[in-house]
Amino acid sequence: MSGSCKFDGCTIDETGICALARDPSTCSNRIAGGADGLPSMDAQRDDEPPSQTGEQLGEPVLDQPASASAFPASRPLGLEDLNSLMGTRYVNVVGILGDPESGKTAMLASLYLLVSHAMLEGWSFGDSRSLTAFEEIARGARDWNDGKAPEQMTVHTELADDHRPGFLHLRLVRHSDNRRxxxxxxxxxxxxxxAFVNTARSDRLDFMKAAEVIWIVLDGRTLADIEKRQGLIARVGQLAGRLNAMLDGVSPRLILVVTHRDMHVLGDTVADRLQAELVRRGAKAEILGIAPFSDDPDNVPPGYGISELINLTVTTPAERPILWHLTEPTEDDRAYLSYRRDR
Ligand SMILES: Nc1nc2c(ncn2[C@@H]2O[C@H](COP(=O)(O)OP(=O)(O)OP(=O)(O)O)[C@@H](O)[C@H]2O)c(=O)[nH]1
Ligand SMILES: [Mg+2]
Structure with missing residues (x-):
């Protein structure tokens, strides 16, 4: 039996020949609607969509497939991506500055490695829109040769576009209060x-205006070196001056992040000299020693100080302006009230 004929074995739809050698248009076995004649090239086949009625003309022929959401690229976020993220939730933008080789990338790689191994004290991983980018900077630290750590845990940062920064996004959840x-x-x-310190080039650093905190990353080895120390301290002062000018006198919150804590502990004298240099420029900063990686893991574990850096960054200092200055009355203050009392 074929689609348009009830007679068993009739292949009229395929061959155009009636099994009973009748006229197909009058054969009583033909199913209504299909009995109008021989199949032609235009005749509809089962697997073809139904022909359109007058109302359907001009409408899309196929239904639009439901669009499955593609996986995000997870590359570093550009300024536009960051803007749209900031439109949906509160984002703490951190400014990160520091000379080449000071340890900026190492610090970010270490933060990622700690949080991805659930070893960031007090915090756990919430989400990231730039996992691939984090993976890329942390990859160097994973390539060990026969159990030996690589010489360089991270490589010098080079951006695809030297005019626009790339951001790494990380959502952390604080254990103490579940704050995200x-x-x-x-x-x-x-x-x-x-370039910012030497020639005041600041166009690429415009995003700093939206930063709540600025980390100035300093190489602990340079600060420990008596010959290079003063040069770096002076440059930190110049950098603070440039920041003040760029941010129109609004003093940003600065954290001086001193790397290589595994090899060198920052002495009080050097810390005081850094503070004095900043005060001279009308700025002040908190100072913290970290070791994103460690050459002395028995005494200073890799990732030392990173959780403290995050704590400092998300907590606003408790310092508040004094609303009402207390003045202790002295005896002489009442002299005016006592005037003439003795007369
Ligand atoms: N042992 C030890 N090595 C560190 C520490 N901080 C950074 N390093 C190493 O110092 C080297 C340079 O660090 P990076 O983080 O790449 O420097 P950077 O500031 O990003 O440099 P640029 O991308 O050139 O601006 C890397 O090989 C790191 O592994 C630390 O605290 N201890
Ligand atoms: Mg780098």
Missing amino acids: VDLALPDVPGEWTQ
């Missing part, structure tokens, strides 16, 4: 800081 914090962390080359 979204951090946007730029990984920019040290040359940007050098």
Whole structure:
């Protein structure tokens, strides 16, 4: 039996020949609607869509397939991506500055490695829109040769576009109160800081205006070296001056992040000299020693100080302006009230 004929074995739809050698248009076995004649080239086949009626003309022929959401690229976020993320939730933008080789990328890689191994004290992983980018900067630290750590855990940062920063996004959840914090962390080359200090080039660092905190990353080895120390301290002062000018006198919150804590502990004298240099420029900063990686893991574990850095970053200092100054009355203050009392 074929589609348009009830007679068993009739192949009229395929061959155009009636099995009973009748006229197909009058054969009583033909099913209504299909009995109008021989199948032609235009005749509808079962697998073809139904022909359109007058009302359907002009409408789309096929239904639009339901669009499955594609996986996000997870590359570093550009400024536009960051803007749209900031439109949906509160994002803590961190400014990160520092000379080449000071340890900026190492610090970010270490943060990612700690949080991905659930070893960031007090915090756990919430989400990230730039996992691939984090993986890329942390990859160097994973390539060990026969159990030996690589010489360089991270490589010099080079951006695809040397005019626009790329941001790493990380959402962290604080254990103490389940607070979620979204951090946007730029990984920019040290040359940007050098150009900012030396020639005041600030167009690429415009995003700093939206930063709540600025980390100035300093190489602990340079601060420990008596010959290079003063040069770096002076440059930190110049950098603070440039920031003040760029931010129109609004003093940003600064954290001086001193790397290589595994090899060198920052002495009080050097810390005081850094503070004095900043005060001279009308700025002040908190100072913290970290070791994103460690050459002395028995005494200073890799990732030392990173959780404290995050704590400092998301907590606003408790310092508040004094609303009402207390003045202790002295005896003489009442002299005016006592005037003439003795007369
Ligand atoms: N042992 C030890 N090595 C560190 C520490 N911080 C950074 N390093 C190493 O120092 C080297 C340079 O660090 P990076 O983080 O790449 O420097 P950077 O500031 O990003 O440099 P640019 O991208 O050139 O601006 C890397 O090989 C790191 O592994 C630290 O605290 N201890
Ligand atoms: Mg780098």
